[in-house]
Amino acid sequence: MTAIQYFWRHPLAEQVREEGRIEDRREMILRILEWRSVPVTDAVRERVNACADLDQLEVWAQRAVHATDAAELFAGD
Template structure:
């Protein structure tokens, strides 16, 4: 039976020098996959990303995805934080396609933030409406009932409580 060799992380060199990584981009990608979650993981991944900058966009995207898929969540967050820090400092050391991915992520984050803000605004408006209707109806809330209204984050519940104000005479009738 022929002897077989197994390629594993132990035989893949840990490439941390961006110049060396640029000379052998594919080996740098393997290094990032094999060692990206290790003690020098961030440095290894950074070197690989620099190497991807010399490749055509199609190969660079595929290799980036291979690296990204090999990273565990803590290292992904560390890489994202590093990229954001570099953007703030104005350092452009990552390939343009990575920058585009980051920019797209920022846009998605902004959209998500806007949606969350709009939702919070709607909730606050419903809470205010409920409290105004209760005051007009002469229904006094205890501190705990007022806290319950302020803590409510469910639109349907707030709508139900608003509807319950009509004809109610006590806070218990409204908040049931």
């Protein structure tokens, strides 16, 4: 009997899901700053969009909620 390989269990599917989570987190950080009317420089936008570490993006998202300046995302990094 042949085992059925379900796509959503395939490593490629997990990679696609992880990339989606990372992209969503990046967008969320920038959106939070936008909603709060915190200006975002190109340098900040580039740094956020270059990050592929989900844990780091989570820290930045939490900081975005309280930041008064977009550079505060990276305080202590």
